[in-house]
Amino acid sequence: MMEKPQIAIIISTYNAVEWLKKTLWGYTKQSFTDFELIIADDGSDYRTKALINSLSSLFKRPIVHVWHEDNGFQKSVILNKALLVCKADYILMSDGDCIPEKDFVLTHIKYRKPNYFLSGGYFKLPMVVSQAITREDIDSQKCFDINWLKSQGLKRSLKNKKLSAKGIQSNFLNMITPTKASWNGHNASGWKSDILAINGFDERMQYGGQDRELGERLKNKGVQSKQIRYCAICVHLDHARGYVKEEMLNNNARIRKETRIMKKTYTDYGIVKK
Helix, strand or coil, rough: CCCCCCCCEEEEEEECCHHHHHHHHHHHHHCCEEEEEEEEEEECHHHHHHHHHHHHCCCCCCCCEEECCCCCCCCHHHHHHHHCCCCCCCEEEECCCCEEEECCHHHHHCCCCCCCCEECEEEEECCCHHHCCCCHHHHCCCCHHHHHHHHCCCCCCEEEEEECCCCHHHHHHHHCCCCCCCCCCCEEEEEHHHHHHHCCCCCCCCCCCHHHHHHHHHHHHCCEEEEEECCCCCEECCCCCCEEEEEEEHHHHHHHHHHHHHCCCCCCCCCCEE
């Protein structure tokens, strides 16, 4: 029997096989390999399962596929189910449209410490660049090189510093960024015991801030946050968001407001139901 992995990586997905494939290729190139991969699948069809089966042997441990039937946007529900199957004590969450740089997992391991969660960011790519990235570009890490990305159609921007900053410069940018160190579903990590203590994600919440609300309850519980958005790098592949509805956003905003005002540390609508 294998020893418990040092970290569990939960990747959420829904019917985005080509993007998930590129994401998983990114995890085959990680410098730190003592992890378990859990795919939190919000009701994808057979193609996602087939992809997972085809790539599972590339990893130290077989990929775990946590799936439920498609019943609308239920990301919070499937993430809670995925949390329960993690064997590791420490959990990193990202999405199936975010390709991780080779030191992505190692950076989360390096900065983790008790009573903290880590807040990473992402670098958004336009559709033309997202489609251009091949497995060779991921293997060679070209897809994180600003000059190569520009050659594929990326426009100049101050945000490009997210990829070009390294070492001392990235640590400095982490310190001075005005962006709050929040729980970001595409790039955040924390202790499983802390997440279970607040009862996981609020399953009433659909698209729009359900990850931030979890982080707000962690902070209300006394868990501190650390900014690593300039040193834990993943590139975000572009996609449409046809599932987003105004009522989802309004409902989530109401729940988040309640969490902040009442300083809630627990949801009655999470993993454990009343």
